[in-house]
Amino acid sequence: MSLLEIDNLSVRYGPADAPPVVDGLDLRLETGEVLAIVGESGSGKSQAMLALLGLVDPPGRVAADRLHFAGHDLLALGERQRRRLLGKELAMVFQDPLAALDPSYRVGFQLEEVLRQHLGLRGAAARRRALDLLEQVEIPAAASRLDAYPHQLSGGMAQRVAIALAIAAEPRLLIADEPTTALDVTIQAQILELLLNLQRERGMALLLISHDLAVVAECARRVCVMYAGQAVEVGALPGLFDAPAHPYTEALLAALPEAGTARRPLRGLPGSVPGRHDRPAGCLLAPRCAYVQDDCRARRPPLDAKRQSRARCFHPRNQETP
Amino acid sequence: MLSFLARRLGLLIPTFLGVTLLTFALIRLIPGDPVEVMMGERRLDPQAHAEAMHRLGLDRPLHEQYLSYLGQLARGDLGQSLRTHESVWSEFASLFPATVELAGAALLLASVLGLLAGVVAALKRGTPLDHGTMGLALTGYSMPIFWWALILIMFFSVQLGWTPVSGRLDLLYDVEPVTGFMLIDTLLSDERGAFLDALRHLILPAIVLGTIPLAVIARMTRSAMLEVLREDYLRAARARGLSPARLVFVHALRNALVPVLTVFGLQVGSLLSGAVLTETLFSWPGIGKWLIEAIGARDYPVVQNGILLIAALVVLVNVVVDILYGLANPRIRHRQ
Numbered sequence: 001m002s003l004l005e006i007d008n009l010s011v012r013y014g015p016a017d018a019p020p021v022v023d024g025l026d027l028r029l030e031t032g033e034v035l036a037i038v039g040e041s042g043s044g045k046s047q048a049m050l051a052l053l054g055l056v057d058p059p060g061r062v063a064a065d066r067l068h069f070a071g072h073d074l075l076a077l078g079e080r081q082r083r084r085l086l087g088k089e090l091a092m093v094f095q096d097p098l099a100a101l102d103p104s105y106r107v108g109f110q111l112e113e114v115l116r117q118h119l120g121l122r123g124a125a126a127r128r129r130a131l132d133l134l135e136q137v138e139i140p141a142a143a144s145r146l147d148a149y150p151h152q153l154s155g156g157m158a159q160r161v162a163i164a165l166a167i168a169a170e171p172r173l174l175i176a177d178e179p180t181t182a183l184d185v186t187i188q189a190q191i192l193e194l195l196l197n198l199q200r201e202r203g204m205a206l207l208l209i210s211h212d213l214a215v216v217a218e219c220a221r222r223v224c225v226m227y228a229g230q231a232v233e234v235g236a237l238p239g240l241f242d243a244p245a246h247p248y249t250e251a252l253l254a255a256l257p258e259a260g261t262a263r264r265p266l267r268g269l270p271g272s273v274p275g276r277h278d279r280p281a282g283c284l285l286a287p288r289c290a291y292v293q294d295d296c297r298a299r300r301p302p303l304d305a306k307r308q309s310r311a312r313c314f315h316p317r318n319q320e321t322p
Numbered sequence: 323m324l325s326f327l328a329r330r331l332g333l334l335i336p337t338f339l340g341v342t343l344l345t346f347a348l349i350r351l352i353p354g355d356p357v358e359v360m361m362g363e364r365r366l367d368p369q370a371h372a373e374a375m376h377r378l379g380l381d382r383p384l385h386e387q388y389l390s391y392l393g394q395l396a397r398g399d400l401g402q403s404l405r406t407h408e409s410v411w412s413e414f415a416s417l418f419p420a421t422v423e424l425a426g427a428a429l430l431l432a433s434v435l436g437l438l439a440g441v442v443a444a445l446k447r448g449t450p451l452d453h454g455t456m457g458l459a460l461t462g463y464s465m466p467i468f469w470w471a472l473i474l475i476m477f478f479s480v481q482l483g484w485t486p487v488s489g490r491l492d493l494l495y496d497v498e499p500v501t502g503f504m505l506i507d508t509l510l511s512d513e514r515g516a517f518l519d520a521l522r523h524l525i526l527p528a529i530v531l532g533t534i535p536l537a538v539i540a541r542m543t544r545s546a547m548l549e550v551l552r553e554d555y556l557r558a559a560r561a562r563g564l565s566p567a568r569l570v571f572v573h574a575l576r577n578a579l580v581p582v583l584t585v586f587g588l589q590v591g592s593l594l595s596g597a598v599l600t601e602t603l604f605s606w607p608g609i610g611k612w613l614i615e616a617i618g619a620r621d622y623p624v625v626q627n628g629i630l631l632i633a634a635l636v637v638l639v640n641v642v643v644d645i646l647y648g649l650a651n652p653r654i655r656h657r658q
Contacts, residue, residue: 053561079566086563094561099554103653104576113572114562149652165562 003173003205004029004052007066011047011056019279022048023229026303031172032203034196036216036237038252039226042273045209048226049175053092054082070172088118091166093195095178097159101150107134107161108146111168118169133164137194156187160194167198173205174198180215192219213256217241225249228273228284231303233311243318245311247289283313291315330641334634341633342395345626346388349617355380356404356620378404380622391626400631401623403616410627414609419502420490421608424601425593427524428532433586436536440543440582441575447548456541463537467596471530471603478526485526488605492519527604531596535589542585546578553577580651587643591636 004027011022022044029035037045051062054074067074070089077085094100102110111130115121121129127146134142137160150158159179166174176195180188196219199206210216216223216237223240225233225248233246244250251269271288280286282297289296295314303312357374358366375381379390394401400410443455479487490504491497495516497507505524508516550556551574559573598610605611609628616624 055557055560083563083565086561088563092558092561094554094558096554100558102555102559102573102577104573104651113564113568117562117564117568151653162558165558 001068001071002028003031003033003070004207005066005068006048006052007064009048009051009062009064009067011044011051012061012063013059019229019277021229022051025226025229025231027224027231027234029173029205029207032199032205033222034199034206034208034220036208036210036220036223037226038210038213038216038223040211040273042228043226044229045226046177049092049177049207049209052175053086053090084118087114087166087171088169089172090175091169091171091173092175092177093159093162093166093179096182097155097162098150098153098182100162101158101165103150105149106146107148107150107153110161111146111165114165114168129168133168134161136167136198137161137164139164155183156191159183159187159191163191163194163198167202167204170202171204173207175207175209177209178211179208180212181210188215195219213241213252225252228279230284230312232285232313234303235310245316245318246313247291247317248285249311250317251290291317326644327641330644334637337633337637338630341630342392342626343388345629346391349620349622349625350384352617352620354620356622359618359620360405395627395630400627403624404621405619405624410623413612413624414628414631416502417607417609417612420504420606421594421597421601421610423503423505424524424527424531424606424608425590425597427528428530428593428596429535429586429589430532431528432532432535432539432589436539437543437575437582439536439540441547441570443540443544444547444551445570452544456544459537459540461537462533463541465533467530467534467599468603470533471526471600474526474530475603485522486519490520490523490607491516492523495519527600527606530603531593531600534596535593538585538589539582542582543578546581547574550574550577576650580647583643583647583650587640590639594632594636 006025006027009022009025009027010020012018012020025044025048027035037048039045047056047060050056051064052067052069052074054062054077056062062075064075069085072081072085074082101107105113108127108130111133112121112126115126115129119129130146131142134145139145139157139160145153145157145161150161153161159182163179174195179195180191183191192215195206195208198204206219208216208219220237222236223234224231225246227248233240233244233249235245240249241253244253248269255269269288274280274284274287280297282295282299283289283292283301286292286296293315299314301312301314303310355375356378357371357380361371361374372381379387382390400414402409403413406413439455439459443452446452475487478484486492491508495508495511495513497504497511497513497516500507500510504520505517508520556569556574559569564573594610597608598613600606601608601610602614609632613625613628615621616628
């Protein structure tokens, strides 16, 4: 049994026949594994994660054949049981750290709140543990930061606090939704390193959502590429980036500047992600794909679970070897 | 903080000058004068009238009267009532607790119910409960106070006989005025049942006076809550598995309270102006009724200085609210 098992997850807004924002996502995650989900904004990666946590609010609707985490059926979970899981076994770090901290309360208060909720720690014990957590996320002068309000922190510092909040109850899975996107470039590497260190030390699984392929290549062992709500390719790294099977993955990589190689013009993908109301009948990438053929326009390719590197494509690239 | 206080208190002087000028002019624009009202218009002898006006100094040119009024204020003298010859200050001080009691009860009612209604409407957004609550709030806001008071009196006092029609306490009870707050004084006295009677006298006027602030606070709380509920930090707090009660009351309401607090301060002004009407309707012996009677009698010193004291109160309350605003919102407190 995997730590996280997602079969055919979909998230829908609006009428039943409207195209879902997450469309039949399958995903497996093992204990202690680092998996990255990449995709453009609007590809459904954040919505999929919110669905996992049960944070998709009406009118949004979540459906799945299977949505299991650590033996719990997340879809069948009662509100009370879900709350016991969230922040304890399953935690999330959000994109904008300053927006994710309550502006009215000191850092120490917010940490102690989580420690009380999930570990039953109170008073001096909670205080000590809060300080301990701030030190674990390598905040300098941690003791003085306990009494700081979020607006007194820099973006990087606030993200460290948000990470401390997420790991407070030692979760088995940490979801990091674009944890470095809102930060200065110089800080990004530090935060990623911190996340990976924590992951290694605690043996927790890390689900890293990003649109930065360089970050993904550095951190993750496996990657899931999402496009327009669907996983289009799932596979191990670095193999998947060396020889991408799906034209979309190939296009993403081609849009990446490479250090050390001869200067070449960056290639973008023409057009944009289809909206909810102009979905093509066949492959969702067909209107933008350089290798499109007739069958691509007629039918939507499935994601073949049997192959080693899986791609949702009738005519995958880099398949010379049998 | 000190410079902030000094700035705000410095604003008091121009505010007060404006208030004195306005009341001084307005009360004199009303036809008739204190002597006429006291002596009765018909039997008034022009000779006696002129003498009385001279004695009161009301025959001097207006600018002289105004300047001597300001001089009096500068010496800290609020003058005496033309009718009772009591000092305006002591009359104000003896009646003020009654108004504070009424306004306080109204504000308490308005804040508790208003916050509750606002929170519930925001949480149940778009449901019949939300529409119903907000519809009621709008109705309450638009209702003329005197009409609302008369309806309540007719129904609860006259038809059902549940509450008394007017006053603060039944004549049966003999209660020593210690604090001037009837609810406290009745508790301090030995009179059995006096406290409940005082409460029964208070409830209708408090509802009447509290209706508009209640509606304003409810609508403001709802919109502030809706704004906060959309915030990332609330979703993040949910992702930490916090209980719904903690999410709503510790995180959402605390942040929603910041804009609502400003409304509180502004409502104090409208509470005092509403008190004038409410006290008159319920014969509530507070400063509102006192001022209305003073205007009727053209009691110039009482009208001018009574209004000045009320203005001072409104300004002070708003200064206090501004300070509270800083306490409620750490982002403002730390902006130096």
